[in-house]
Amino acid sequence: MEGALRVWRYAAVLLTALLFLAAEASRGQAQTFQTSAPFAILVDYDSGTVLLEKNADELMAPASTSKIMTAEIVFRELAEGRLKLDDTMTVSLNAWHKGGASSGGSTMFAKVNSQIRVEDLLRGLIIDSGNDAAIALAEGIAGSEDAFAALMTKRARELGLTQSTFANPWGKGDPQEKVTAREMAKLAAHVIKTYPQFYKYFGEQEFTWDKIRQRNRNPLLFMNVGADGLKTGDINESGFGLVGSAIQNGQRLILVINGMKTARERGEEARKLIEWGFRAFEAKVMFAADETVGTARVYGGEQSEVPLVAGAAVKLLVPRGSDTKLVGKIVYRGPLLAPVEEGVEVARLKVWRGTAEVLDLPLKTANSVAVGSLPKRAFDAGVELATNLLLKSFSKN
Numbered sequence: 001m002e003g004a005l006r007v008w009r010y011a012a013v014l015l016t017a018l019l020f021l022a023a024e025a026s027r028g029q030a031q032t033f034q035t036s037a038p039f040a041i042l043v044d045y046d047s048g049t050v051l052l053e054k055n056a057d058e059l060m061a062p063a064s065t066s067k068i069m070t071a072e073i074v075f076r077e078l079a080e081g082r083l084k085l086d087d088t089m090t091v092s093l094n095a096w097h098k099g100g101a102s103s104g105g106s107t108m109f110a111k112v113n114s115q116i117r118v119e120d121l122l123r124g125l126i127i128d129s130g131n132d133a134a135i136a137l138a139e140g141i142a143g144s145e146d147a148f149a150a151l152m153t154k155r156a157r158e159l160g161l162t163q164s165t166f167a168n169p170w171g172k173g174d175p176q177e178k179v180t181a182r183e184m185a186k187l188a189a190h191v192i193k194t195y196p197q198f199y200k201y202f203g204e205q206e207f208t209w210d211k212i213r214q215r216n217r218n219p220l221l222f223m224n225v226g227a228d229g230l231k232t233g234d235i236n237e238s239g240f241g242l243v244g245s246a247i248q249n250g251q252r253l254i255l256v257i258n259g260m261k262t263a264r265e266r267g268e269e270a271r272k273l274i275e276w277g278f279r280a281f282e283a284k285v286m287f288a289a290d291e292t293v294g295t296a297r298v299y300g301g302e303q304s305e306v307p308l309v310a311g312a313a314v315k316l317l318v319p320r321g322s323d324t325k326l327v328g329k330i331v332y333r334g335p336l337l338a339p340v341e342e343g344v345e346v347a348r349l350k351v352w353r354g355t356a357e358v359l360d361l362p363l364k365t366a367n368s369v370a371v372g373s374l375p376k377r378a379f380d381a382g383v384e385l386a387t388n389l390l391l392k393s394f395s396k397n
Helices: 016-024 063-079 093-099 118-126 131-142 145-158 181-194 196-203 263-280 374-396
Strands: 007-012 039-044 050-054 088-090 115-117 206-209 212-215 227-235 239-248 251-260 281-287 294-299 305-309 314-319 326-334 345-353 356-365
Touching: 039 181, 039 263, 050 263, 050 356, 063 118, 063 131, 063 145, 063 181, 063 196, 063 227, 063 239, 088 118, 088 131, 093 131, 115 118, 118 131, 118 196, 118 206, 131 145, 181 196, 181 227, 181 239, 181 251, 196 227, 227 263, 239 263, 251 263, 263 281, 294 326, 294 345, 314 345, 314 356, 326 356
Parallel strands: none
Antiparallel strands: 007 326, 039 050, 039 251, 088 115, 206 212, 227 239, 239 251, 281 314, 294 305, 305 356, 326 345, 345 356
């Protein structure tokens, strides 16, 4: 019976705040940016607002940007105490052969059978984009590349990356090594938020190992746009790609582009997108930190609805001078079944600008709802039964 009563509900939240935003944004012509990148997404880090996207949910080859996931696993091992920066790992014959100086790919020039500190391997991985460093770290943590790749995909699922899969720790072309631009942006945001003590490595401009000095391959770091990370990548299957982040006036943007024809095109397009993102948008507060965003229906409870809150101020970046209207919905699977606990994530706030989804945030219950009396539960059962009959009738028509 309960399973039959639980249906998807879509609650419109065209509240005064959203209508106000749409009115405020109608002062002139909308500013747009037509990127030449085949795959792209530009996201405001604090609000989660998507400023631009193009094929952001299409699978693509990540190339060396997959090393961000490799770094995430190492960061987690360090943060949870299973690994220390001063621990050493061996550069195996496999790591040297596939990723060393003679391999023809990006390398930190690690010597075969040498013992290298984890911190140096991290710098070799992130700054030099060393394939040898990636393999050495993978083997040191999981025993083999394949085992580590399985960890990468497992970790991706734990972080909510539902489409991305990894086949190796260094971004070698493989049919099973696929990501989306949106999920890479989400991964970058996670690394920035969760590991500030290690994220700094992404912003270091150079690294010298065995007297060989290499500059960071991220062109944004040298363009005076406030960039402080993350990684580039390029193989035949991917073209030239970049996952980057920059801060200006306290605002952070995260950018992912892929499929560019040359390294120069990649750098120029990344710079243009970052500069446009900082220039073309302004922040608006939709809801205060503890303000009720909407409500969710409750079945069999003392109250028939429970207020939903975001837990922090809900902000949205809107184009300066845009006449594009905003549409918001609260999406949840319901009605919720009593008892309902306080502070539980039960819904999501989704906002669209035109056809583009620009915001997707979790909503939590603002208070608890206890189980209602028997007459109240019986009444709710009748309402749900009637609702389901109406829905079935509409679906047939």
